[in-house]
Amino acid sequence: xxxxxxxxxxxxxxxxxxxxxxxxxxxxxxxxxxxxxxxxxxxxxxxxxxxxxxxxxxxxxxxxxxxxxxxxxxxxxxxxxxxxxxxxxxxxxxxxxxxxxxxxxxxxxxxxxxxxxxxxxxxxxxxxxxxxxxxxxxxxxxxxxxxxxxxxxxxxxxxxxxxxxxxxxxxxxxxxxxxxxxxxxxxxxxxxxxxxxxxxxxxxxxxxxxxxxxxxxxxxxxxxxxxxxxxxxxxxxxxxxxxxxxxxxxxxxxxxxxxxxxxxxxxxxxxxxxxxxx
Numbered sequence: 001x002x003x004x005x006x007x008x009x010x011x012x013x014x015x016x017x018x019x020x021x022x023x024x025x026x027x028x029x030x031x032x033x034x035x036x037x038x039x040x041x042x043x044x045x046x047x048x049x050x051x052x053x054x055x056x057x058x059x060x061x062x063x064x065x066x067x068x069x070x071x072x073x074x075x076x077x078x079x080x081x082x083x084x085x086x087x088x089x090x091x092x093x094x095x096x097x098x099x100x101x102x103x104x105x106x107x108x109x110x111x112x113x114x115x116x117x118x119x120x121x122x123x124x125x126x127x128x129x130x131x132x133x134x135x136x137x138x139x140x141x142x143x144x145x146x147x148x149x150x151x152x153x154x155x156x157x158x159x160x161x162x163x164x165x166x167x168x169x170x171x172x173x174x175x176x177x178x179x180x181x182x183x184x185x186x187x188x189x190x191x192x193x194x195x196x197x198x199x200x201x202x203x204x205x206x207x208x209x210x211x212x213x214x215x216x217x218x219x220x221x222x223x224x225x226x227x228x229x230x231x232x233x234x235x236x237x238x239x240x241x242x243x244x245x246x247x248x249x250x251x252x253x254x255x256x257x258x259x260x261x262x263x264x265x266x267x268x269x270x271x272x273x274x275x276x277x278x
Contacts, residue, residue, distance in 0.1 A: 005109060008109035012049055012110045016045065016091070019094040020046075023091055023094060026089070027086055027090040031082070041059065041063070044058045064121075067125040068125075068128040070125065081118045081121050085114065085115070088110075088111050088114045145157070151259070153182075154256070155178050155187050155188070157188070157189045158192070159171070159194050160194070165204070175208060175211070187218070188248065188251040188255055189205065189222070190221075190222045191224070191228070192222070192223030192247075192248065194223070199235055199237060209221075209242055219243075220243035221251070222246070223246075
């Protein structure tokens, strides 16, 4: 730190100590923030200014937490930064009242310092907000990819919406874990709610089926509409020996039969299910 900056730092520390009550009151009014939050920051500011090395790490730590708290509250980054920049205005009123040239020069140094800290607050807020969005997206992803038990030894994965790499990974992990937890040997992946199947989506489905097979489970894919069937043929997508069915009911009936359960549909249209006798 240069001699001039050191002198400015000392002068501003003295000023903040002398006019603490006035500055805090005006800062609270302009920042529209509870005084206890600002007081902690104010004390950290004074401690940093009194440090010969000018260490503002504690101030930055408090500002980071201040930014994260406001991000969780849904406030904008501009509102958060303005709360910090308001300190300059509060201090300037005191500096202007002194009419001292040296104090004004020291204030210019202080204003630049607050500007840097305000930008740091903005960056921290943005990072915190991005994390919140990522966490929410992951939570929604978990909710949008349920794995349910359809029958003893049979689980189902109803997919709705676009199937991308990230979602495929979640589906695969949940499917494999459910296979282990339930000891199931059959899985039905239903794509009735998938708007379109292209080469990429098909590859994701094939990877999921391959992973399930490594666990010793047979997979079938249901929800193949005429439009999707036409797209698959047009694109030349090969599902190989993977069983595909038009409806979830057809796929479940197939899985039941493979499990040794006979499915019959009497004339009354009621469906009865009975285990085959050996």
